[in-house]
Amino acid sequence: MYPRHALALLTEALADTPVVLLNGARQTGKSTLVQTLAADTPRRYLTLDDRVVLAAAKSDPAGFIAGLSGPVVMDEIQRAPELFLDIKAAVDRDRTPGRFLLTGSANVLLLPALADSLAGRMEVVHLWPLSGGEMAGQAQINRADLLFNGPLHALNNALALPPCDRATLVTVLLQGGYPEAVARTSPKRRAAWFESYLDTILQRDVRDLAQVEQLTELPHLLKLLATRSASLLNQAELSRASGLSQTTLKRYFSLLETLFLVHRVPAWAHNPGKRLVKSPKVFLPDTGLLTWLLDMGADNLNALPGLPGHVVETYVAAELLKHLGFCEQGLTLYHYRTQADIEVDFVLESRSGHITGIEVKASTSIDSNAFKGLRHLQETEGDKFQRGVVLYAGREVVPFGDKLWAVPLSVWWG
Secondary structure (H helix, E strand, O other): OOOOOHHHHHHHHHHHOOEEEEEOOOOOOHHHHHHHHHOOOOOEEEEOOOHHHHHHHHHOHHHHHHOOOOOEEEEOHHHOOOHHHHHHHHHHHOOOOOOEEEEEOOOHHHOHHHHOOOOOOEEEEEOOOOOHHHHOOOOOOOHHHHHHHOOHHHOOOOOOOOOOOHHHHHHHHHHOOOHHHHHOOOHHHHHHHHHHHHHHHHHHHHHHHOOOOOOOHHHHHHHHHHHOOOEEOOHHHHHHHHOOOHHHHHHHHHHHHHOOOOEEEOEOOOOOOOOEOOOOEEEOOOHHHHHHHOOOOHHHHHHOOOOOHHHHHHHHHHHHHHHHOOOOOOOEEEEEEEOOOOEEEEEEEOOOOOEEEEEEOOOOOOOHHHHHHHHHHHHHHHHHEEEEEEEEOOOOOEEOOOOEEEEEHHHHOO
């Protein structure tokens, strides 16, 4: 079993919070993680994927919750949102820490039933697919904190950061982070897993969450979004390309978000004096799934003179999301773009309002021009600017001037 960032967060939350939700896409390892916890604190395990359990929960939610005693795990809670109000009532009567450990394979924070019930009584822990650090057995190192204001000068020596060689980067991009996909070293078997994975989600989970007129439209929309990963979200253009009305498109897009298949990164627009683009960027937060949807394999990636920039940027977005969940500085992820098209791929902002800009380059070498957007951010934000980092497919950590650094992409797995 891989070490997981979320394990310590779960343990801490269960020690002082009555309801804890482990939230993440299917096949990210939620059941395995819950079983690890059960070895220390025995819990009754119930899954709402079991038809009998699901029928009991839906037919009499109050009686179902009243019949539970001691700490309990309820897996796939999104399948019975009727339970939320009765869990709230049970917690209001008995606030024993760790009483309910819920897992959800849909983002139940986006479901109205939860917003009206367990808000303020529950802590949420997110479980993304495996990070590079987890796969390398280094789950305790938070790379978001490190990039924000950590000791980058020590990466070449004290932390022994390896160079980012192309073969490793191609492997990392193609495998993604779903444990079952990572375990399949054969491209054919991995492709079969991704196909089965999407079929399961789009056929079963979509039917559970929403009434969708044409299920065939969702895979088509997801493939369109794959070609636009790391781009600004343009609803009007997507509507034209997909043939969906904007109303239907927004509904389907929200459904894909709820299922963790797409993710929006909002624009950083905290300076009212600037003319900034306010549209979010859209990402498919797993490059294994992304490259499968784009029909990219090792052969065609290796045949290219350089790796696709939007795929590498998507990889960095996914890694940042995984590390933000357990960072110590309360960092929030944004992107930055002015109306004059000066941009920085990512901005990390701390609770105190300090920012670090991150630019992503798929090339093995860079020059001063790679820091254009970061220098603009540094000049305009003054004391708020913590540092600027260009992540590139090279070998060395190199300073490029005051508060500016070039760092190999291997920082995510080294």
